[in-house]
Amino acid sequence: MAQFKAVTFKGKKTAMKALHTLEDYSPEYYWIDDVAVVSRSKHGHLRVNSTWAQDESGKAGLGWGAVAGGLIGLLAGPGGALAGAAVGGGMGGLLGAAEDVTFDDPALDDFAAALDKDTSAIIIVADEAEIADFWSAVEPFGGEVIDTDLDEKDVKALRKALKS
Numbered sequence: 001m002a003q004f005k006a007v008t009f010k011g012k013k014t015a016m017k018a019l020h021t022l023e024d025y026s027p028e029y030y031w032i033d034d035v036a037v038v039s040r041s042k043h044g045h046l047r048v049n050s051t052w053a054q055d056e057s058g059k060a061g062l063g064w065g066a067v068a069g070g071l072i073g074l075l076a077g078p079g080g081a082l083a084g085a086a087v088g089g090g091m092g093g094l095l096g097a098a099e100d101v102t103f104d105d106p107a108l109d110d111f112a113a114a115l116d117k118d119t120s121a122i123i124i125v126a127d128e129a130e131i132a133d134f135w136s137a138v139e140p141f142g143g144e145v146i147d148t149d150l151d152e153k154d155v156k157a158l159r160k161a162l163k164s
Helices: 014-023 030-034 057-076 078-097 106-114 128-141 152-163
Strands: 003-010 035-040 046-050 119-126 144-149
Touching: 003 014, 003 128, 014 035, 014 119, 014 128, 030 119, 030 128, 119 128
Parallel strands: none
Antiparallel strands: 003 119, 003 144, 035 046, 035 119
């Protein structure tokens, strides 16, 4: 059964610093390409950095969003077209990169909602052996651990989203 583990830290840059340190040992830590860093600034802005390979849907969404935003912006004149393309491209990229993957695990929902301002976290979804290796590598950095098991439905949805 796959497991979800997150280690939260004080400071919005702490988890990323920990990840960069671990990347120096990446041949040893084969799971390093399957983690994400989530941070929330002092102002509450959420940022997600994933080491997973990016798929083409974000690029396609960016293109279509820029076209749609540019067309809508034409109604406001030449400056509006440029601004509309920029805003539309950004929104399209975000929407194109988003996957319709939802997990019914309340612990995952609680994690996303509970990340305080000026905090960060390293997250991994993996099997028990990888989780143990991940924890032994991340433990020296301190932090609070949040973990849960994922059911087979959640694992299948995650794998499908990562393959697309």
